[in-house]
Amino acid sequence: METIRRDGYLNKLISKKHNGLIKVVTGVRRCGKSFLLSSLFKAHLKSDGVDDSHIVELAFDSFENKKYREPELCYSYIKERILGEGMYYLLLDEVQLLGEFESVLNGISRMPNVDIYVTGSNAKFLSKDVITEFRGRGDEVHMYPLSFAEFMTVYRGSKQDGWNEYITYGGLPLVLNFQTPEQKADFLKALFEETYIADIVGRNKIRNKGELEDIINILSSSVGSLTNPNKLSNTFKSVKKKTITAPTIKKYINCLCDSFLIDCAMRYDVRGKKYIDTPFKFYFTDIGLRNARLNFRQMEETHILENVIFNELKVRGYNVDVGVITVNGKENGGSVRKQLEIDFVCNKGSKRYYIQSAFSLPDSAKMEQELRPLMLSGDFFKKIVVTKDSPTPWYNESGVLIMNIFDFLLNPDSLDI
Known part of the structure; x- marks a missing residue:
């Protein structure tokens, strides 16, 4: 199947770059949130000249990343990846699987050179009130199934x-x-x-x-x-x-x-x-x-x-x-x-x-x-x-x-x- 363009949502994410808030992609399960972030938005970053070393990705539903569901380990891993100058882009998929994810994200968001994007799709993260979890630091992009x-x-x-x-x-x-x-x-x-x-x-x-x-x-x-x-x-x-x-x-x-x-x-x-x-x-x-x-x-x-x-x-x-x-x-x-x-x-x-x-x-x-x-x-x-x-x-x-x-x-x- 050829790639489905989701330009409307992609442009919304692009317009919110570097605004100091945690970009939260919400929507009904299986509507394409993970694909938007890990494929379409990542491709945009690379086409914009962002080096792979400045894109930090974690998909918490992957077996190889299971250990990073532990909050202290995840926080340490992310901080270790953010070493140099310039903007780093943090792309976290299925973030609700991360223990104490609200605290971890609020901590990382205080770093001046990190731009954070997250998706989540289990019951807890699907709440319309998810943005309140980030104490005013969240910026929602709500996604729908294909028009x-x-x-x-x-x-x-x-x-x-x-x-x-x-x-x-x-x-x-x-x-x-x-x-x-x-x-x-x-x-x-x-x-x-x-x-x-x-x-x-x-x-x-x-x-x-x-x-x-x-x-x-x-x-x-x-x-x-x-x-x-x-x-x-x-x-x-x-x-x-x-x-x-x-x-x-x-x-x-x-x-x-x-x-x-x-x-x-x-x-x-x-x-x-x-x-x-x-x-x-x-x-x-x-x-x-x-x-x-x-x-x-x-x-x-x-x-x-x-x-x-x-x-x-x-x-x-x-x-x-x-x-x-x-x-x-x-x-x-x-x-x-x-x-x-x-x-x-x-x-x-x-x-x-x-x-x-x-x-x-x-x-x-x-x-x-x-x-x-x-x-x-x-x-x-x-x-x-x-x-x-x-x-x-x-x-x-x-x-x-x-x-x-x-x-x-x-x-x-x-x-x-």
């Missing part, structure tokens, strides 16, 4: 065939090593069970693994649906005839979010300019893992399209919420208040976009349904509908951009065309 654009750089086939592959097996780079559908499916199912669930159970000392797996299954089958711990608790009572309290469910959901397996989108009152506490939506960081959890049974492209759009917006660095527009209406002769939904409210700095995910726009009625919440936002931020069946990007008479999913995903500047 569709990255996937297509190595996929040999049409965009449509690539899309079908991507929305089935996702973007974990290792999936590309397998040839047959059976091999890919077996790999993803085993990875979910033996790696992700095992990590979450181990880190959080979860006693009832079955309950956690039940929560995962429900979230997998309801991607993009509004929910909260109370609703999920009621689902268990009515469907599974078992009781799991809302606080317990909230704990499980937090564990899944901390491991980066799922991500949460809060609801935002667009006209009232405030967040709504509950319910919220969940999306899977990798759609292939979600599908594997359901044995590839629920393959509704409408929900998958929404999940892929959400992930792409996160990859591009946007904060993503679910927009809510409250309107007054008439029903059965009386007045009612209804909540219309904008799938995604995306913010980055001063930029904001309103985006609807619509698999198909077969007629004017469906178009009107998608456009109505956008037109009621009460402001002039850009409004976009991403669909599967628009041949080319075009603006309607209200100034709304209608865009094909491929144009959206394959052009990094697609929101500004």
Whole structure:
């Protein structure tokens, strides 16, 4: 398999060189963190003229480096390698295997000519709070599985065939090593069970693994649906005839979010300019893992399209919420208040976009349904509908951009065309 370019993440690391902080590459397991550091970033350093003697590497999951998991020995080894003048680059992979790694790294970071980069991928290191371990000395680069654009750089086939592959097996780079559908499916199912669930159970000392797996299954089958711990608790009572309290469910959901397996989108009152506490939506960081959890049974492209759009917006660095527009209406002769939904409210700095995910726009009625919440936002931020069946990007008479999913995903500047 040819090398997959991860230029966006590589450029982020390059831009953070020599900033005095510990660069921490986080992300869901098997998304390519180790490859980014030990292959792509190291190659950049060497092409920039850095001598091999000034690149200190340790992969703590390698048998030959097992002895360096002992903190005093590791600290001594690193100090012995940093002898001369000039900048040294410390690349540590699977650093969570190093005993007292927080103290070791905080100590090394005080050396004036050392630039530190680390990855980690077991349960402890996957915590979103890992940066706090370094007491303000950490600088996070969060990594995602392959975007569709990255996937297509190595996929040999049409965009449509690539899309079908991507929305089935996702973007974990290792999936590309397998040839047959059976091999890919077996790999993803085993990875979910033996790696992700095992990590979450181990880190959080979860006693009832079955309950956690039940929560995962429900979230997998309801991607993009509004929910909260109370609703999920009621689902268990009515469907599974078992009781799991809302606080317990909230704990499980937090564990899944901390491991980066799922991500949460809060609801935002667009006209009232405030967040709504509950319910919220969940999306899977990798759609292939979600599908594997359901044995590839629920393959509704409408929900998958929404999940892929959400992930792409996160990859591009946007904060993503679910927009809510409250309107007054008439029903059965009386007045009612209804909540219309904008799938995604995306913010980055001063930029904001309103985006609807619509698999198909077969007629004017469906178009009107998608456009109505956008037109009621009460402001002039850009409004976009991403669909599967628009041949080319075009603006309607209200100034709304209608865009094909491929144009959206394959052009990094697609929101500004």
